[in-house]
Amino acid sequence: MQSARWVELVLRVPEARVETVSDALQALDALSVTVEDADADTEAEQALFGEPGLPPPAAGWRHSRVAALFDTPAQAREAAALLQVQDFFADSVIEGLRPVADTDWVRLTQSQFEPVPITADFWIVPSWHEPPAGAHTVIRLDPGLAFGTGTHPTTRMCLRWIATHGMAGRRVLDYGCGSGILAIAAAKFGASAVDAVDIDPAAVAATQANAAANAVNVRAGLPEAVNATYDVVLANILATPLKVLAPLLCAQVASTGHLVLAGILERQADELRAAYAPWVTLQVHDAVDGWILMTAQRT
Numbered sequence: 001m002q003s004a005r006w007v008e009l010v011l012r013v014p015e016a017r018v019e020t021v022s023d024a025l026q027a028l029d030a031l032s033v034t035v036e037d038a039d040a041d042t043e044a045e046q047a048l049f050g051e052p053g054l055p056p057p058a059a060g061w062r063h064s065r066v067a068a069l070f071d072t073p074a075q076a077r078e079a080a081a082l083l084q085v086q087d088f089f090a091d092s093v094i095e096g097l098r099p100v101a102d103t104d105w106v107r108l109t110q111s112q113f114e115p116v117p118i119t120a121d122f123w124i125v126p127s128w129h130e131p132p133a134g135a136h137t138v139i140r141l142d143p144g145l146a147f148g149t150g151t152h153p154t155t156r157m158c159l160r161w162i163a164t165h166g167m168a169g170r171r172v173l174d175y176g177c178g179s180g181i182l183a184i185a186a187a188k189f190g191a192s193a194v195d196a197v198d199i200d201p202a203a204v205a206a207t208q209a210n211a212a213a214n215a216v217n218v219r220a221g222l223p224e225a226v227n228a229t230y231d232v233v234l235a236n237i238l239a240t241p242l243k244v245l246a247p248l249l250c251a252q253v254a255s256t257g258h259l260v261l262a263g264i265l266e267r268q269a270d271e272l273r274a275a276y277a278p279w280v281t282l283q284v285h286d287a288v289d290g291w292i293l294m295t296a297q298r299t
Contacts, residue, residue: 006100009076028079030068153288154262170231180207187216229254236262243275250279
């Protein structure tokens with residue numbers, strides 16, 4: 001049995017007081033402060049996050065459970081005593097203290113990420129796993145700061161398109177590369193040249209590191225580095241920036257080249273078709289869990 005290493009002070013706090021109470025806990029030397037819906041798993045549970053591109057249904061939960069981590073029970077009790085005499089704490093309740101076991105956080109985090117199948121023989125595999133039997137093409141990728149580990153439907157659809165559309169000898173652009181997973185896949189499937197760009201320098205660095213870890217050649221940089229046309233242009237972003245980027249992305253597609261767009265909800269298909277209509281005719285190529293992959297080919 002694991003021994004208790006830390007202790008949590010658990011509070012029930014109304015929506016209007018969460019930020020103030022959280023700030024006070026941090027000032028009282030809490031190691032961390034977490035907030036969750038106190039009504040979770042009940043009929044009163046409240047959705048806080050909406051669909052991409054839409055405002056959230058609410059700014060916060062009606063009742064929040066705030067848990068502050070402390071080194072010792074004495075510190076937690078002292079923090080509770082100091083909070084109880086503050087005016088802003090009048091509508092809050094102290095639910096108690098609970099021990100927190102000493103945990104191997106690295107192993108716990110790793111256990112949440114398993115190999116991801118894209119096709120029968122193409123898999124995304126974290127570095128701490130052995131590739132499954134029959135995985136002929138493997139991308140080694142660990143969770144990191146940049147988006148794209150192969151678990152989201154938009155990423156899987158893009159990877160499936162790459163795996164089934166013959167990259168050999170093609171020039172490929174991954175626009176909004178995140179982790180670089182699409183660029184790496186294109187290189188793995190034989191692309192002759194792969195460029196990957198992102199507005200976030202952390203994504204560029206992640207792409208460079210992940211490409212090196214997979215022993216493929218990907219040229220990563222900021223968007224202004226792009227000054228060529230490509231046989232395949234991939235962009236897995238979201239619908240609103242994809243609409244804004246329509247003229248730029250279409251200008252990067254070579255004659256007879258392919259444009260592959262993801263990060264689009266099914267209800268946004270007509271918006272994207274209209275935005276790209278002056279240059280190409282977009283079609284829905286794939287759909288998973290309410291998300292779609294749209295593609296076009298220059299004629």
